[in-house]
Amino acid sequence: MAASAALNPARKSVISRQEILDAAAALFRQKGYYATTLRDIAGSVGMKAGSVYYHFDSKEQILEAVLDIGIEAVFKDVRHKVENMAEDVAWRERFHIAIEAHLASLVQHGDYMSANVRVFSQAPEHIRDRHMKIRRAYEDYWANLYHRAKKAGAIRGNINLTALQALVFGAMNWTIEWYKPGREKIETLAEAYTDILMNGVQPTERDSAAK
Amino acid sequence: MAASAALNPARKSVISRQEILDAAAALFRQKGYYATTLRDIAGSVGMKAGSVYYHFDSKEQILEAVLDIGIEAVFKDVRHKVENMAEDVAWRERFHIAIEAHLASLVQHGDYMSANVRVFSQAPEHIRDRHMKIRRAYEDYWANLYHRAKKAGAIRGNINLTALQALVFGAMNWTIEWYKPGREKIETLAEAYTDILMNGVQPTERDSAAK
DNA sequence: CCTACCGATCGGTAGG
DNA sequence: CCTACCGATCGGTAGG
Numbered sequence: 001m002a003a004s005a006a007l008n009p010a011r012k013s014v015i016s017r018q019e020i021l022d023a024a025a026a027l028f029r030q031k032g033y034y035a036t037t038l039r040d041i042a043g044s045v046g047m048k049a050g051s052v053y054y055h056f057d058s059k060e061q062i063l064e065a066v067l068d069i070g071i072e073a074v075f076k077d078v079r080h081k082v083e084n085m086a087e088d089v090a091w092r093e094r095f096h097i098a099i100e101a102h103l104a105s106l107v108q109h110g111d112y113m114s115a116n117v118r119v120f121s122q123a124p125e126h127i128r129d130r131h132m133k134i135r136r137a138y139e140d141y142w143a144n145l146y147h148r149a150k151k152a153g154a155i156r157g158n159i160n161l162t163a164l165q166a167l168v169f170g171a172m173n174w175t176i177e178w179y180k181p182g183r184e185k186i187e188t189l190a191e192a193y194t195d196i197l198m199n200g201v202q203p204t205e206r207d208s209a210a211k
Numbered sequence: 212m213a214a215s216a217a218l219n220p221a222r223k224s225v226i227s228r229q230e231i232l233d234a235a236a237a238l239f240r241q242k243g244y245y246a247t248t249l250r251d252i253a254g255s256v257g258m259k260a261g262s263v264y265y266h267f268d269s270k271e272q273i274l275e276a277v278l279d280i281g282i283e284a285v286f287k288d289v290r291h292k293v294e295n296m297a298e299d300v301a302w303r304e305r306f307h308i309a310i311e312a313h314l315a316s317l318v319q320h321g322d323y324m325s326a327n328v329r330v331f332s333q334a335p336e337h338i339r340d341r342h343m344k345i346r347r348a349y350e351d352y353w354a355n356l357y358h359r360a361k362k363a364g365a366i367r368g369n370i371n372l373t374a375l376q377a378l379v380f381g382a383m384n385w386t387i388e389w390y391k392p393g394r395e396k397i398e399t400l401a402e403a404y405t406d407i408l409m410n411g412v413q414p415t416e417r418d419s420a421a422k
Numbered sequence: 423c424c425t426a427c428c429g430a431t432c433g434g435t436a437g438g
Numbered sequence: 439c440c441t442a443c444c445g446a447t448c449g450g451t452a453g454g
Contacts, residue, residue: 016439032333034245038433050435051439059433092413118332122243155412163403164412166389167382174381192374200411201366201375202303227423249449261451262423270449424454432447438440 019045025066028115033122067131070112075138077105091154100190114176230256236277239326244333278342281323286349288316302365311401
């Protein structure tokens with residue numbers, strides 16, 4: 001809380017920096033970028049407004065850091081899970097794991113990723129431009145997954161991969177808007193999404209025959 | 212433009228009201244609610260800031276109107292298309308039409324719906340609460356579609372309808388974040404989404420056999 | 423629908 | 439990391 005920063009001189013500025021970013025992410029998520037004041041951010045880590053400038057040059061610099069941290073974390077988590085799979089894991093399961101990793105990371109870095117999605121469009125253009133590089137890199141990573149799956153015959157030849165990628169990203173990232181941890185487990189949701197995407201919602205011919 | 216409002220006394224305030232809302236929706240979409248000033252809104256319809264208060268009591272009132280107009284328009288469009296279908300249209304096609312209607316309406320009322328999605332979380336709580344009613348009504352409309360389809364055997368019994376609805380809403384509404392009219396047609400996108408959702412991306416047994 | 427204006431608050435800075 | 443403060447700008451109002 002507020003007091004500990006003042007009472008503990010050993011607390012390095014790196015810690016305060018991290019606390020400021022965490023607070024900013026939470027506030028950007030709730031109120032957006034412009035509605036969040038430096039006094040809000042400072043107050044929620046027990047500082048005065050002017051002191052924030054000891055750690056950052058400007059409010060925009062905080063915004064940029066928050067935007068980058070979110071995607072970098074998710075990218076890292078997903079890549080780690082996907083690359084730690086055995087070579088012979090089936091594509092259906094690969095996507096299951098990737099989807100679950102993305103959703104779990106979204107929840108874990110909730111404030112950063114929610115802030116990212118909600119505040120990106122409000123960011124000044126030069127910050128959006130710089131941030132787009134890392135967004136693009138993450139999108140390309142998924143695009144590569146889809147292409148390899150299609151090449152391997154795990155995705156139908158007539159599937160539009162651009163549409164598929166947009167659909168999956170949309171479905172996953174939309175969870176930010178409604179998901180409340182505790183109501184249902186991320187694992188359950190990931191499995192449901194994977195099932196729908198891989199098999200579709202329509203009954204198979206066998207299901208129909210049994211009807 | 213600016214001049215016509217001043218030169219044409221027959222121009223009723225209803226028109227100005229609509230122009231203010233259109234301008235506000237476009238600005239909220241671009242910059243968010245707080246970053247958009249009344250001077251921005253007034254300026255883009257050729258008024259001075261104070262004059263906006265001839266049409267609205269507060270900035271919040273403009274926000275509330277913009278939020279409501281977006282969903283009401285989409286709800287109306289989708290309901291109209293769905294209810295004008297023949298009784299015997301197959302469920303696969305019903306969803307196709309509903310999805311296409313939602314996407315087309317999203318694009319047509321682009322500023323309002325984009326503003327809605329982007330600005331909702333920044334809105335003051337009492338406005339969010341009031342607006343949630345109409346959001347909920349639209350969600351319930353879709354929930355009812357899914358339930359009827361499942362009952363009719365058009366959706367597998369083991370599909371989690373809550374997850375399905377979240378996935379479809381997410382996929383559809385995410386188009387706001389990336390879709391640029393002209394690059395590809397909404398009809399193409401709607402068909403691709405419907406195909407993936409209904410049949411899944413995996414090859415059928417017949418496809419596999421041909422491989 | 424405009425002019426003129428108000429109190430409040432903002433991001434940021436100087437000088438410790 | 440704080441105090442004290444600045445210029446700029448905001449939402450909103452009074453009085454035409």
